[in-house]
Amino acid sequence: MTQTILERAPAKINLTLDVLSLREDGYHELRSVMQTVSLCDELAVELGAPDWRVECNDPAVPAGEDNLILRAARAYCARADIRTSGVRVRLEKRIPMQAGLGGGSADAAACLRALQRACGALSERALLEVAASVGSDVPFCLLGGTRLCTGRGEKMEALPPLAPCSVALCKPAFSVSTPALFRAIDAHPELTATGAADAERAVRAGKLPRGKKTNRFEALLTAEHDALVLALDCIESSGAALTSLSGTGSACFGLFAQESDAARCVQTLRDRGFWAALAHPV
Ligand code: C5P
Numbered sequence: 001m002t003q004t005i006l007e008r009a010p011a012k013i014n015l016t017l018d019v020l021s022l023r024e025d026g027y028h029e030l031r032s033v034m035q036t037v038s039l040c041d042e043l044a045v046e047l048g049a050p051d052w053r054v055e056c057n058d059p060a061v062p063a064g065e066d067n068l069i070l071r072a073a074r075a076y077c078a079r080a081d082i083r084t085s086g087v088r089v090r091l092e093k094r095i096p097m098q099a100g101l102g103g104g105s106a107d108a109a110a111c112l113r114a115l116q117r118a119c120g121a122l123s124e125r126a127l128l129e130v131a132a133s134v135g136s137d138v139p140f141c142l143l144g145g146t147r148l149c150t151g152r153g154e155k156m157e158a159l160p161p162l163a164p165c166s167v168a169l170c171k172p173a174f175s176v177s178t179p180a181l182f183r184a185i186d187a188h189p190e191l192t193a194t195g196a197a198d199a200e201r202a203v204r205a206g207k208l209p210r211g212k213k214t215n216r217f218e219a220l221l222t223a224e225h226d227a228l229v230l231a232l233d234c235i236e237s238s239g240a241a242l243t244s245l246s247g248t249g250s251a252c253f254g255l256f257a258q259e260s261d262a263a264r265c266v267q268t269l270r271d272r273g274f275w276a277a278l279a280h281p282v
Helices: 068-080 103-119 124-134 138-143 178-186 196-204 218-222 226-237 259-271
Strands: 003-014 018-022 028-047 053-056 087-092 146-151 155-158 166-171 242-245 252-256 275-279
Touching: 003 103, 003 138, 003 166, 003 242, 018 178, 028 103, 028 166, 028 196, 028 275, 053 068, 068 087, 068 103, 068 124, 087 103, 103 124, 103 138, 124 138, 138 146, 138 155, 166 226, 166 259, 178 218, 218 226, 218 242, 226 242, 226 252, 226 259, 252 259, 259 275
Parallel strands: 053 087
Antiparallel strands: 003 028, 018 028, 028 087, 028 146, 146 155, 166 252, 166 275, 242 252
């Protein structure tokens, strides 16, 4: 018998992202305040399908085993000892890819939530372990909200909900390789996220974080990409409280106390040729 479950996959932004050290397993110790936002993909997950496949409105999304959604589905079924002929997922993609907005991780996490809703076969702890085996950001995307993520990204501490605000998201046209950027940061200990500690303190106090330079990868990318400099300048001069790169980019964002200011910022970014979207914390 087939069963179809609908699930949303909200994008994430990194309000702060500090890279602390290189670990023996090749990953890096991180310290990142992460937040889910209203921009989302939508999934229809069909359990008991004739095969394992992703169908997406965007042809750039891999349909087969390269897709994190299928890795998550297979990992869930293996861990829960569910024998099924397959899982098919119809994916409506809205989160830009290779952006640092966690699109692939969000989709994988949404698939895990859908399977858990349908089967209820795993404890929360087992579900989080399956999520971590799929990718470093997947445990956060599984739970969402406002959290401090440490370790590889899988250790999480719930923080107070982000103060009410609007988010202007922007994606410059270039994309970056996450592993390459993590390798590059090891060679640049002088590049630090000088604003990260203050921003984390503000979030802990329930205040809207302010400032910039809260992401350690930002200086590495602004040195090479004028488009990112332009986008960050545009967001800051539109009156953002916090302006930052998200993840390893190339997307960046601004937090605004007033929605009208965020909406104006999005329009200005679009006028300059950027992909931009208005969102809210969720
Ligand atoms: O875990 P995930 O597959 O999302 O990570 C992608 C890549 O990002 C890893 O292969 C690694 O190069 C880098 N990474 C890292 N340290 C982390 C998370 C990711 O070095 N904590």
